[in-house]
Amino acid sequence: MNQETIDRIRKFSDDRDWEQFHSPANLAKSIVIESAELLECFQWDEEGYDLQHVKEELADVLVYSQNLLDKLGLDADEIVNMKMAQNEAKYPVEKAKGSSAKYDQL
Numbered sequence: 001m002n003q004e005t006i007d008r009i010r011k012f013s014d015d016r017d018w019e020q021f022h023s024p025a026n027l028a029k030s031i032v033i034e035s036a037e038l039l040e041c042f043q044w045d046e047e048g049y050d051l052q053h054v055k056e057e058l059a060d061v062l063v064y065s066q067n068l069l070d071k072l073g074l075d076a077d078e079i080v081n082m083k084m085a086q087n088e089a090k091y092p093v094e095k096a097k098g099s100s101a102k103y104d105q106l
Contacts (some may be wrong), residue, residue: 001066009066027068034060064094 001009015018041049069076082090090103099106 001062006066009063013067022067022071024071024078026069027071028065030064031061031068036065 013022034057038054038061041054066076068074069079075087091106095106096103
């Protein structure tokens with residue numbers, strides 16, 4: 001996300017004094033709840049989904065994720081790159097390409 005969007009998310013919560021409710025546990029729960037709502041968009045039809053509804057639920061996941069990053073003092077780029085390095089080591093191209101097997105099954 002760009003800085004303008006991050007600032008908008010922060011302002012939204014600040015203006016409403018919602019920071020008090022943003023414990024790491026509450027934010028993690030909210031991410032899971034919104035993720036379930038995102039999954040619900042595809043529950044009975046994997047192709048005939050409502051894209052607008054998908055965008056709204058995905059945005060909710062991203063907003064809560066940004067709030068959790070803020071609460072824990074984390075940088076999205078840093079933790080994503082850390083995880084990508086781990087994934088690259090677990091799933092080397094020569095073993096994983098074209099396979100959906102878990103790393104310990106490659």
